[in-house]
Amino acid sequence: MENKPFFSIIIPTLNEATTLPVLLKDLTNQTWKDVEILIVDANSEDKTNQKAESFRKYFAGLKIIISQQRNVAYQRNLGAKNAKADWIIFMDADNRIPPYFLQGVKYRLEALNPDILSTWIQAETSDTKDQAIATIVNLYIEMQKTTNKPSVLEAMMCFKKDVFLRLGGFETSRNWGEGGEILERALRKKFRFEVVRDPKFTYSLRRLRAQGTLKSTRTVARLELARLLSKRLPKQKLKFLYPMEGGAYFKQPTEKQVSRLRRLVQRLYRGTPDDREQPKHWFLDRLFGKKA
Incomplete structure (x- = not known):
């Protein structure tokens, strides 16, 4: 019989060739190694x-495991269905964890006996x-955990597998707040969240760096307020506010791509004089420092 x-x-992964090996390296260095890993x-x-x-x-x-859907909630659910352990931990590919992390989580599970557990984060x-x-982030999650609308980072959630399956997994129609939503259902069924x-894990701020601090803060505040008020934003608006494109979203364009774009813009700019009178060329004039 298999142990x-x-x-x-x-x-769950999508174009995470840069970040995933770093997390897997952290997992090889754990003091507690009784794990299976499902990508x-x-x-x-x-x-x-x-x-x-x-x-x-x-x-x-x-x-x-290959998922036929590019949907992080669906991917997590698919992983849970294939998991062998009684405890499942969802991690994001861009997380970092210290060597004692799994040992520490195991200790907390045995000491507190929760159904669902998450941890504080530490800065990169x-x-x-x-x-x-x-x-x-830590103080907000701490403040919300005793309310009927707890907040959590889906980047690190630990569940009793049978509890997760009884809850039906993450709601796959959401682009934001699926962790808080499953916690709401769990608390209504009297499951215990801690x-x-x-231990803490390192949560990646790459989205903040890609979008800018101010824009990211506004976006998160808007999405979190909608969640707290139980308002569902249109799917297209969610995709615009919080794109889920995996690691590719955070990649900087290569010099070759930049050069290609520059040549394309220059070809567009070298239109006929009549073309240049059109409003569509205004931004090109500004781009090349010419007067509109």
């Missing part, structure tokens, strides 16, 4: 799966702004 691992770690990949176009395959020598229980850097953001201050 059942203590944890099933489920990592649920949504047909990545980069080398995510090849990078994951290279870690099989470290994890006998590593599986790569020692930068004052990053530290402040981490503190605000947030612990230690």
Whole structure:
């Protein structure tokens, strides 16, 4: 009979060839190693799966599951259906964890006996702004955990597998707040949720860096307010406010791509004199420093 691992770690991926190996390396360094790892990949176009395959020598229980949907909630649910352990942990591919993280989570589960558990985050850097953001996130989650609308980062959620399946998994129609939504259902069914201050995981602020602090803050505030008021934003608006495109969303354009775009713009600009009178060329005039 095959041994059942203590944890099933489920990592949904889409074009995460850069970040996933870093998290997998952290997992190889854990003091508690009784785990299986399920990579649920949504047909990545980069080398995510090849990078994951290279870690099989470290994890006998590593599986790569191909999802036919590019939907992070669907991918997590698919991973849970294939998990062997009684405890499942959902992690994002851009997380970082210290060597004692799984040991610490196991200790908290045994001490507190929750049905669902999450942890505080720590900042990626020692930068004052990053530290402040981490503190605000932690305090907000702590403040909300005893309300009927708790908040959580889906980047790190631990469930009793049978509880997760009884809840029906994450709602796949959501682009935002699926963690808070499943917690609301769990609390209505009297399941127990705990947030612990230690161990902490490192939560990536790459979205904030890609969009800018002010824009990201406004977006999150707007989405969180809608969640607290139980308002559903139109799907297209959600996609615009909070695009879910995996690692590709955060990649900077290559110099080759920039050069190609520059040549295209220049070809457009070299239209006929009549063309240049059209309003569509106003932004090109501004781009090249010419008077409109």
